[in-house]
Amino acid sequence: MADCIFCKMVAGEISPDVVYEDDDVLAFRDINGQAPTHILVIPKVHISTLDDLDDTELAGRLLKTVSKLARQEGLADDGYRTVINCNEKGGQDVYHLHLHLLGGRQMIWPPG
Ligand code: AMP
Ligand code: ZN
Secondary structure, three states, X not given: OOOOHHHHHHOOOOOOOEEEEOOOEEEEEOOOOOOOEEEEEEEOOOOOOHHHOOOHHXXXXXXXXXXXXXXXXXXXXXXXXXXXXXXXHHOOOOOOOOXXXXXXXXXXXXXX
């Protein structure tokens, strides 16, 4: 999608700090990290929101990538948080589906 910043990353027009890539998924460090580790996991195809995600195999790959990266980053045993913000009241700013992986500090509940 032409105006989508995450599609520009997939296309190589913007170079994020990539931590993982395969045919379907890209993962990179959030530019405005909210925890010592803050990674975004995205599908390479443009899907605007969680509400638009119909491909259950891709959904599984995205989730599995989060858990693999959490272990790779040394977060798995202590714990981490995965967040998907959906639409305006969910706090979504970038309308290309992304899973936040946050870790390295104590998370609190409820979230803001
Ligand atoms: P959300 O509010 O769930 O849509 O999250 C969007 C996330 O994308 C925010 O945490 C931003 O810091 C992050 N972000 C925006 N632009 C970039 C970028 N160029 N590189 C890395 N992360 C970005
Ligand atoms: Zn996109």
